[in-house]
Amino acid sequence: MVDHLNVSYLYKKRGVFYFTKRVPCDVKSYYRSDRIVICLKTKSNVSAIRASKSLYQKLDDYWTSIRLTKMQVPAQHLLVSKPPVNSNSNAPLLSEALTTYLKLKGEGKDKTFIRGANRNIKYVIELLGDLPIDDYSTKDASKFRDHLLDRGLLISSVKRVFSSIRSIINLSISEEGINCINAFSKTYMPDKNEIDIRKTIPTKDIKHIQSLCREYDDDLRWLIALLSDSGMRLGEGVGLLKSDINLDCDIPHINLIPHPWRRLKTRGSQRCIPLIGASLWASRKILDNRNDSIYAFPRYTTKDNCNANSASAALNKWLKEQLTESFVIHGLRHGFRDRLRAVECPSEIIDKLGGWSLKSVGEGYGRGYELSVLSKWLLKI
Numbered sequence: 001m002v003d004h005l006n007v008s009y010l011y012k013k014r015g016v017f018y019f020t021k022r023v024p025c026d027v028k029s030y031y032r033s034d035r036i037v038i039c040l041k042t043k044s045n046v047s048a049i050r051a052s053k054s055l056y057q058k059l060d061d062y063w064t065s066i067r068l069t070k071m072q073v074p075a076q077h078l079l080v081s082k083p084p085v086n087s088n089s090n091a092p093l094l095s096e097a098l099t100t101y102l103k104l105k106g107e108g109k110d111k112t113f114i115r116g117a118n119r120n121i122k123y124v125i126e127l128l129g130d131l132p133i134d135d136y137s138t139k140d141a142s143k144f145r146d147h148l149l150d151r152g153l154l155i156s157s158v159k160r161v162f163s164s165i166r167s168i169i170n171l172s173i174s175e176e177g178i179n180c181i182n183a184f185s186k187t188y189m190p191d192k193n194e195i196d197i198r199k200t201i202p203t204k205d206i207k208h209i210q211s212l213c214r215e216y217d218d219d220l221r222w223l224i225a226l227l228s229d230s231g232m233r234l235g236e237g238v239g240l241l242k243s244d245i246n247l248d249c250d251i252p253h254i255n256l257i258p259h260p261w262r263r264l265k266t267r268g269s270q271r272c273i274p275l276i277g278a279s280l281w282a283s284r285k286i287l288d289n290r291n292d293s294i295y296a297f298p299r300y301t302t303k304d305n306c307n308a309n310s311a312s313a314a315l316n317k318w319l320k321e322q323l324t325e326s327f328v329i330h331g332l333r334h335g336f337r338d339r340l341r342a343v344e345c346p347s348e349i350i351d352k353l354g355g356w357s358l359k360s361v362g363e364g365y366g367r368g369y370e371l372s373v374l375s376k377w378l379l380k381i
Contacts, residue, residue, distance in 0.1 A: 009052050016041065017048035019055050027066050042215040051216070089132035091180065094121060097133050097172035104171065112263070115305055120164040123148070133169050134180035141187040151313040154328060159189055200338050201331035205323055210278040212322055219289075222282040223297055224315060227329065229279035229378070230254065231336035231354040234315075234329055235262055236269065239306040240296040245275075245283045251371045252280055256355070262306035269355035274375035336381075343380040353378065 009021050017040045023031050036059070040051045092100070098121045106114050127147050128140050141162075148158045162184055169182045201209075210228055213221035227237050232254075239262025244255050252275040258264045275283050286296050295301040300311045315329045333354065340350045350356070352369055 009056055010048055015043050017043065017045075017052075019048075019052045021056065021059060024063060027063050030066060041217045044215055047212070047215045089134055091132040091134040091178050092172055092176060093130050094124060094133055094136075094169075095130050097121075097168050100175060101168040101171050104175075105167075111260075111304065117164055117168060119309075120161045121168065123161065124165060133172055133182075134178060136183040138183050138187070141184045144184075145187055145189070151317075153309060153313055154316075154330075155189055155191070157309060157312070162187060162189075199325075199327055199331050200334035201323075201327045203335065203339055203342075205325075205327070206332065206335050206339075209319070209322060213278065214281065217285070219286075219297060219299060220311075220314060220318065222285045223311065224318075224329070224332070225278040225282035226286075227279075228332050228336070229277040229381075230273050230275065231333055232256070232273065233265065233269075233333065233355070234312055235306060235308040236264065236355075238262070238297050238300045238308045238311050240301075241294055242287060242296055243294070245287060245296065247275075247283060247287060251375050252283065253371055253375075254283070259306075261301060261303060262308075264355075266355065268351070271352065271355050272371055272374075273353060274371055274378050276375070276378050339381040340377065343377070345377045345380070349374065349377055 009019055011018050011020060019036075019038045019040055021036045023034050023036060028034055038055065040048050042048055042051065098117060102114060102117060106117070124144060127144055128136065145158060145162070148161060149155070153161075165184045166182055169184060172178070173180060173182060206228055210225055213225040213228075223237055226232070227234065230237070236256055239259055240254065240256075241259065244257065246253050246255060254273045254275060256264070256269065256271050256273060258270065264270055273279075291298065297311070300307045312329060319327050319329060337350055337354060340353070349369060353374055
């Protein structure tokens, strides 16, 4: 029995909402079927309408991009494959500056250093092009800053990206004896996001987000739910192996250990975290997910890299769409600590659960707390 609704592109089957849309005639050749049907995995009318609007917009944007590529451009034979750059410049391209930087500074450095430099230069080239280093303007640098912020990166992350780019360009300026100003050297960085970094997401908003995660029920929402009741840092969660998640035991838990693609922040970061509530739900979803990957979140993690920045951008954008105030994903970790404080959990146990640095030498002695003790306090929140 299929129950059709008045809302466009939506119908209900066995209580669950589906999105459906006929493929336009001019893009049918790109599809194996003339109709798109997607299960929204929700029984909520409000969530279904919101999801259908998002899907429709994404499809419409994609179809527009197809139409633009097929469009006949007047005088197309006169176009060049790349925009022209300053022909009078003898300075190296940004990609060449990167090569010089890695050759001189990369020897003996770990993979994280090399990946970071490559990633940051890739960001610039994707937005502004691979230009001679003296051809970038301060306006270009400001545009790049705004682009990173719009993607959801925290201002602290943007500052790290700019620091890397400045170092790469400065080295080439010095090595090549170029008389120019580094366009990325004095870019203004607003302080607005620094407030958001420290802003705790209130318990009522956390519960609301957890409820939405169960409705959306996809890998991004599993990640948010996993973080929400475990207190993990974003990078810690993104870089998990499925085998780090232990459900077939008396107390389900995560065994948080370092991996080649993701180091841990401090010595105290290596820990066992009992799984409860939304985090337990997310862990079950991750292990039930029928894919061949060994990683909990293969969208962001490979054997060579754990891309927490990309995850942060996507999650922060989604959080801002769902909540009335501006929060970032790290606010879940602050909320985790506040929720434990509210039930009068001892600070030593709070630090152990969240992997925060030990406050005294004495706290580092002994075997620490059993999972049963940690779980008892977590269940109170």
